[in-house]
Amino acid sequence: MSVQLFEQQLSVVNVGLASFAEAIRDAKAPVVHLEWSPPAQGDRTVGMQLAELLVDKRVDAANQEAVSRLYAGQPILRGVAPAREVIPGIEDRMLLHAGPPIAWDAMSGPMQGAIIGAILFEGWAATPDEARRLAAGGAIRLEPNHHHAAVGPMAGVTSPSMPVWIVENQTFGNRAFSSMNEGLGKVLRFGAYDDEVLGRLRWMRDVLGPAMARALDTGGPIEIAPLIAQALHMGDEVHNRNVAASGLLFRRIAPALVRTGMDASDVAAVLEFISGNDHFFLNVSMASCKAMLDAAHGVPASSLVTAMARNGVDFGIRVSGLGYEWLTAPAPMIDGLYFPGYSAADANPDLGDSAIAETVGLGGFSMAAAPAIVQFVGGSPQDAVAYSREMLQITLGTSPAFTLPALSFTGAPSGIDARLVVDTGVAPIINTGIAHRQAGIGQVGAGLVRAPMACFERAIARLAETLAE
Template sequence: GNDASVLKRLGWLRDTLGPALGAALRVGKGIDLKPLVARGLTMGDEMHQRNLACSSLLLRTLAPDLARTTDDRTALAEMLAFIGSNDQFFLNLAMVLGKAMMDPVHGIEGSSVVTAMSRNGTDFGIRVSGLGDEWFTAPVEMPVGLYFPGFSADDANPDMGDSTIVETIGLGGFAMAAAPAVAGFVGAGVPSSAADFTRTMGEITLTQNPEWTIPALDYQGVPTGIDIRLVVETGIAPTINTGIAHCKPGIGQVGAGVVKAPLACFEQALKALAARLGVK
């Protein structure tokens, strides 16, 4: 399980950082995350395994109001240091943004758009807009990537976590062309190969997002709107940039890599949609 230091940090997040961020956000009337993501994409982030730019932009936006609403200077310094030293801090917000964007898309009759993807270390599941609250699941795959010193594939757990919601909105593996440095970090090849991942994801999505563009692709929008019909037709599974967790609790992340969503999830969902629409 989690050791004392982890539990202490969780308590600090709950009792100190969380309330302080809430107070700062209320004073500043909130932060518009979509333009912030747009800037991050032009600065080398893809919002799953690279959040350096967006984390820095967020800190720059938050810091003045955090200072105005925090009387304890020591606590303020600790909070600023925590956010500033965590290159992945923005991933927390990117996940919330993804959920906020996709939930309104859910429940459109006849729609074949994927509105959620998630995995728990055993199964991978998707939800589809036109198929109610049912999850379509299949065994999750093992990530392929690079490991931190002292760890190897023998230490890895099958893929897990809720962060695949960022791929659902066209970020992460779908926006890898914006973050060529990530290709090397996750063991996906040389930086020039990053664009290939984004182009391939364009074959299973309905459109490009004109608000989130990638300079390296002549400002093409990120591929958005995973369509289960296109996934099954092409046999191309969504690519997910992922952290690799240790198979034993309490150790945490031991590497980073790429994993594919199981095609079986999409095949099941397409059969269910066909049955619902009376298509044989």
């Protein structure tokens, strides 16, 4: 074929610096400008490391192994028990919290509030001041949930007496745990710790937890992946919108609970509590995601992201091939909608282990499933679809279990490759709640946030170092 280039009218596609395109446009010639910036935000060292990792067959093979483990996960809800009886390594005078490790002094207001509340709930102190002194004096060990196969939303504080969901990944046998959801309003996970909060926690310990344990014993364990899959076809993205999933779980548990023979007024109170809490399923979902991702963790050379978590100060990720190292960066502020009377000035930076949902491909990655969530986090239904499409650029594939009707039943984008995040400059999108920055107040809004690019750049650097050894 002969190309008669200079005899034709030229159509120019300009990539990168906009000034070149402007010059052509000034000369009245047709030009399309393509937004582009170099990977790793132009960092030459990371850029070179990324270039090597992108063609490293060891990484591809490791990712194949890791993501196939992720996709093979079959989380099953086995039961409920006090944390101290089931969470590995939890001890007396130890509290678990969300996100990467952080010391008391460095903690944000809502996390300090939740720590104070948990100390009061455990009876280790009688007043908030005393609790604060205990924590500040180092008498309480503070460790991340993620170091104990656990996850918790927002402050995510888990104490030994709290009842926790037990989820087992049937394919691999590993277990993961999460506290039970308290509902909205004044709740521990947003840093509130008044008598209403503590009273509810005691009722959850004495009535709700045992009731769920007995219902699961009576009715049998519940497979969670089909339930999540169904909820995605019912308008949930199963992070910030769990109304369908909570209803489906309720339908499964209610008849079994009645069959336990427990006191009818306790049964009714438990049913009313669950039916009044559209986020009840969130913690079950989080433990299920954790159980799926833990099975994909620890594959040498893999760049699969196996956790994203925030402690309200730092945002941390873990990568399958980097062991238990955290790659951190400052936690970003959230772009969201605020409850009446609150504004961005009240907001704490991003907080909670709940981004484990996005790490599996739910939440922000599955927003196409949940057009109605834009009323809660902002944007339009079209934006919701666009986010899911965008996330397909940074995942190793699509979930075989979770599909998105609005994208003609395409699988949810699942399995973040740290290489693709840095290469495309597309940071994972996360749907999340917004906590007040002070202890004791609670939730003030909800919105969207991007995982910090720096976490993924560090992962690339560390993976390159590891593979060069």
